[in-house]
Structures are given as C-alpha cells and as structure tokens.
Amino acid sequence: xxxxxCNQREANxxxxxxxxxxxxxxxxxxxxxxxxxxxxxxIPITFGMPMSFQNxxxxxxEMMGGIPHQLIExxxxxxCHMTFENFKQTxxxxxxxxxxxxxxxxxxxxxxxxxxxxxxxxVPKRSGGILKVKRDIEKLKNExxxxxxNEEYExxxxxxxxxKHLEERLNNKQDKx
Amino acid sequence: MSFFSKSNDSGIVLTSRIRFARNIDGMPFPQVLSDSxxxxxxxxxxxxxxxxxxxxxxxxxxxxxxxxxxxxxMAMVERHVISRDIIENFQRAAIxxxxxxKISIMLNEEDHIRLQVMYKGLMLKEAFxxxxxxxxxxxxxxxxxxxxxxxxxxxCPTNVGTGMRASVMLHLPALTFTKNINNILNTxxxxxxxxxxxxxxxxxxxxxxxQVSNQVALGFSxxxxxxxxxxxxxxxxxQEEKAREIxxxxxxxxLEDDVYRSLGLLKFARSLDTNECLPLISQVRxxxxxxxIKEVDIKKxxxxxxxxxxxxxxLLDKRELEPKDRDVVRARMVREYLK
Numbered sequence: 001x002x003x004x005x006c007n008q009r010e011a012n013x014x015x016x017x018x019x020x021x022x023x024x025x026x027x028x029x030x031x032x033x034x035x036x037x038x039x040x041x042x043i044p045i046t047f048g049m050p051m052s053f054q055n056x057x058x059x060x061x062e063m064m065g066g067i068p069h070q071l072i073e074x075x076x077x078x079x080c081h082m083t084f085e086n087f088k089q090t091x092x093x094x095x096x097x098x099x100x101x102x103x104x105x106x107x108x109x110x111x112x113x114x115x116x117x118x119x120x121x122x123v124p125k126r127s128g129g130i131l132k133v134k135r136d137i138e139k140l141k142n143e144x145x146x147x148x149x150n151e152e153y154e155x156x157x158x159x160x161x162x163x164k165h166l167e168e169r170l171n172n173k174q175d176k177x
Numbered sequence: 178m179s180f181f182s183k184s185n186d187s188g189i190v191l192t193s194r195i196r197f198a199r200n201i202d203g204m205p206f207p208q209v210l211s212d213s214x215x216x217x218x219x220x221x222x223x224x225x226x227x228x229x230x231x232x233x234x235x236x237x238x239x240x241x242x243x244x245x246x247x248x249x250x251m252a253m254v255e256r257h258v259i260s261r262d263i264i265e266n267f268q269r270a271a272i273x274x275x276x277x278x279k280i281s282i283m284l285n286e287e288d289h290i291r292l293q294v295m296y297k298g299l300m301l302k303e304a305f306x307x308x309x310x311x312x313x314x315x316x317x318x319x320x321x322x323x324x325x326x327x328x329x330x331x332x333c334p335t336n337v338g339t340g341m342r343a344s345v346m347l348h349l350p351a352l353t354f355t356k357n358i359n360n361i362l363n364t365x366x367x368x369x370x371x372x373x374x375x376x377x378x379x380x381x382x383x384x385x386x387x388q389v390s391n392q393v394a395l396g397f398s399x400x401x402x403x404x405x406x407x408x409x410x411x412x413x414x415x416q417e418e419k420a421r422e423i424x425x426x427x428x429x430x431x432l433e434d435d436v437y438r439s440l441g442l443l444k445f446a447r448s449l450d451t452n453e454c455l456p457l458i459s460q461v462r463x464x465x466x467x468x469x470i471k472e473v474d475i476k477k478x479x480x481x482x483x484x485x486x487x488x489x490x491x492l493l494d495k496r497e498l499e500p501k502d503r504d505v506v507r508a509r510m511v512r513e514y515l516k
Contacts, residue, residue, distance in 0.1 A: 096330035099327050116396020118395075118396060124323050
C-alpha cells in the first residue's frame with residue numbers, strides 16, 4: 001500500500017481513529033507520518049536508565065574537563081571504538097581498555113564517585129601478575145634511558161638484559177593463556 | 178525448586194549478600210557484545226568453573242535465560258537471585274546456580290560476570306569468603322580485565338575498583354514507626370553507604386524492609402568495606418532495638434491493636450494486593466519479635482515476604498493471573514499459610 005499523502009513510498013504507519021463512533025483510517029509512510037500531526041505517537045525514544053546518572057555525569061564532565069569540547073568529542077577507545085561522547089551519554093564503558101583511553105578525562109569523575117582514584121583491594125593473580133611484570137619493564141626502561149644519558153654503559157647493558165628477560169617472561173605468560 | 182536456604186533466620190537482619198562484578202580481559206562489555214561472543218563468555222566462564230579446583234563446581238548448573246519463561250525469571254528477581262536488568266538482555270544472558278540458590282553467577286548482565294553469594298542473617302564475612310573462593314576458581318582459567326590503578330574494570334564507573342557490592346537487608350519497623358529512619362538514611366549516606374527499598378534502586382521501603390550497601394568501591398579493600406558496613410549495620414540494629422524497647426515500655430494498646438488487626442486482616446481477608454500485604458506482614462513480624470503474639474512462626478512470615486510477590490505467587494498457583502485474581506489467590510494463600 002502506498003502512502004496516502006505522498007503517494008510515493010510504502011505506507012508503514014497505520015492510524016485508526018474513532019471519534020464519536022466514526023472510524024477513519026490513515027496509511028502513511030515513515031517520513032510523512034513524522035511530519036504529520038496525526039501521528040504524534042512518535043517512534044519510542046529510549047532514555048536508557050530511569051536514573052539520571054548520565055545527566056549528572058555529563059554535568060560533572062563539563063564542569064571539570066579543562067579540555068576544549070571538540071577535542072573531547074574526538075577521543076575514542078582504540079579497542080572497542082567507543083567515543084568519549086558516547087560514554088558521557090550512556091555512563092557505561094564499552095570495554096576495559098576504555099579506562100586507559102579516557103584516563104585523563106575520567107579521573108575527576110572517579111574522584112567524585114569514589115573519593116579515591118587508587119585501587120587498594122584484591123589483585124587477581126593472573127592479570128595482576130602480568131601487570132606487575134609490565135610495570136617492572138616500564139621502570140627498567142626509564143632507568144635504561146637515564147643510564148644511557150649518563151653514559152653508564154655497563155649499567156645500561158645489564159638493564160637491557162633484564163628487560164629482555166622480563167619481556168620473554170611476559171610473552172610466555174601471555175602465550176599460556 | 179527451593180525457595181529458602183536453611184541457615185539461621187535472624188530477626189532484624191534478613192539477608193546478607195556479596196556481589197563481585199568481573200569482566201574478561203580483551204573482550205567488549207556485554208551491551209556491545211555480539212551474539213556469538215556473548216555465547217563464548219557463557220561457555221568460557223562455565224567451563225572455567227567446571228575445570229577449576231572449586232570442589233562444589235559440579236553442583237552448579239548453567240541456565241540460559243532464553244530457555245526460561247518470563248514468570249520464572251521474574252520469580253528469580255523476587256527471590257533476589259537475579260537482577261531485573263539481566264532480563265532485558267535475556268537472549269544473550271545466562272546464570273549459573275547452585276541447588277539452594279545461595280550462589281548465583283549472572284553472565285552478560287551489565288558485566289560479563291556478576292557473582293553473588295547470599296546468606297540469611299548477618300553473614301557478610303562468610304558470604305565474602307565464599308565469593309572470594311569462587312572468584313579465584315574462575316580466575317584459574319580466565320584473565321580478568323584489571324588495572325593497577327582502577328582495579329577490576331567494570332562497565333559502570335560506580336563499580337570499578339573492588340567491583341564489590343556488599344548489601345544487607347533489614348527489617349526496621351520501629352525506626353520507621355518512631356520516625357527515626359530519616360536520620361539513619363542521612364547518616365548512612367554520609368559514610369559512603371546507601372540505603373534502598375526491598376527491590377533495590379528506585380524501589381520504596383514497602384513493609385519497612387531496607388537494603389544497606391556500600392556506595393564506594395574504589396580506594397578501600399574488600400575487608401575495609403565489609404567491616405565498615407558491619408559496623409553501620411550493628412549501629413542500625415542497636416537503634417532499632419532501642420526504638421522497640423521504648424515502644425514496649427509504653428505498652429501502648431495502640432501497638433497491640435495494630436499487630437492484632439494486621440494479623441486479623443492476613444488471616445481473614447479475601448483479597449490482598451502486595452502493597453497492602455507487606456506492611457501487614459511487617460506489623461505481625463514486629464509483634465512476634467516483641468512478644469506481643471506468639472502464635473505465628475517468624476520463619477513463615479519471612480517466607481511470606483517472597484511468596485506473596487506477583488510472579489512467585491503465580492508460579493505457586495501454576496497459572497498466569499490477572500492482578501485482580503492474583504489478589505484473591507494471595508489472600509487465600511496467606512490464610513492457608515497462617516492457619
């Protein structure tokens with residue numbers, strides 16, 4: 001059935017009105033229905049959670065983010081491609097990597113919610129272990145830079161071996177999983 | 178199906194729950210996860226548990242929510258075994274349960290894994306120990322999304338850190354009656370805790386039942402959170418007992434009258450809706466605990482709190498019912514239960 005208004009597109013909105021016992025029917029396409037006043041039973045809009053957590057969140061972000069607005073809009077998570085803008089609207093991250101992708105921008109929010117920004121609770125044995133090795137490697141790499149800068153080549157060589165050793169261990173650990 | 182586990186029933190404290198939110202490293206969170214990846218989460222976690230050192234794993238069963246009818250799902254919400262939110266994602270979600278529903282692991286709710294352990298009475302430490310054991314067992318075969326700074330990474334920033342929510346359900350009729358409850362509400366929120374109604378966020382404290390839980394998950398250890406929650410609960414229980422003492426000293430006929438009227442309604446009404454029923458149960462429960470009446474078993478009253486809920490009621494009656502018919506069935510069931 002074609003739309004009764006534009007006579008061009010397929011009618012997929014069907015309105016039946018009964019006024020004082022008189023029944024009238026109207027068949028419209030999406031586009032005409034949206035324009036028409038007949039169909040203000042518009043397409044349902046989901047607002048997400050009934051709680052206005054997102055709104056509050058968005059407020060905080062705008063209050064505290066010292067970064068120009070268009071820059072924030074461009075930030076996105078390289079892994080799940082969630083944009084920071086999207087996070088602000090939904091209040092939900094797309095994946096674990098979002099935390100490091102949005103790091104600087106979510107710190108004020110974390111502080112707001114928890115009053116703290118450093119986890120002190122349980123550490124998983126497995127990912128905690130990998131994490132520790134990663135952090136050790138970072139630390140050694142910094143030391144290596146310093147050593148090279150100070151022309152302490154013997155120390156630098158030792159550090160390089162240590163880093164190599166740790167990186168091998170890290171690869172083994174990750175392969176096992 | 179067992180509705181209630183057998184551990185000790187307490188008066189003011191109804192139940193204790195520990196919930197851990199966990200996610201699998203390198204995998205998008207459930208709300209943006211494909212069907213096939215969602216299925217993989219379910220399979221991976223279940224087999225991780227079965228192949229772990231957790232000795233009771235063989236007693237756990239996996240249920241895909243899509244294989245369950247809506248009434249059974251809603252009844253599980255009423256028993257606090259699953260959350261209302263998981264039903265919205267029922268096509269991709271599953272639960273792992275033990276026989277008495279003490280352990281329930283929701284898969285693909287807001288996070289990949291929501292591990293819950295529930296006990297009767299004030300048993301937070303015991304619940305935590307169990308949850309911790311199961312958490313370690315899952316981790317033997319699965320790498321969690323974890324960050325040295327932010328802790329366990331969760332979909333919602335309010336859960337990040339320990340990913341833990343410890344919550345205790347309390348029956349506080351005297352504090353409500355003496356209008357002291359608002360003071361408690363304010364104080365509790367000042368110490369990083371939150372207080373809600375019987376069915377969590379947004380629900381009202383019908384039947385004078387409240388849930389107190391930690392609000393903050395980052396920056397404190399699990400033990401610190403649990404200890405401070407226990408301290409808060411003990412204080413609230415103290416206050417409730419004091420309020421009851423004062424009510425008892427006054428020995429007002431009004432209180433006795435209220436209790437007996439409530440019992441009378443429960444025993445003889447021919448139609449009861451949930452909103453009417455819960456406050457009546459609360460009143461009789463208070464009367465029972467204060468020694469005003471002795472003829473009703475408090476265990477039965479505790480069970481009634483769940484049994485009168487719409488979905489549970491319909492399951493017991495083995496048919497779907499219109500709200501009006503439900504009220505009639507509810508009244509009949511309560512009458513029979515209190516005989």
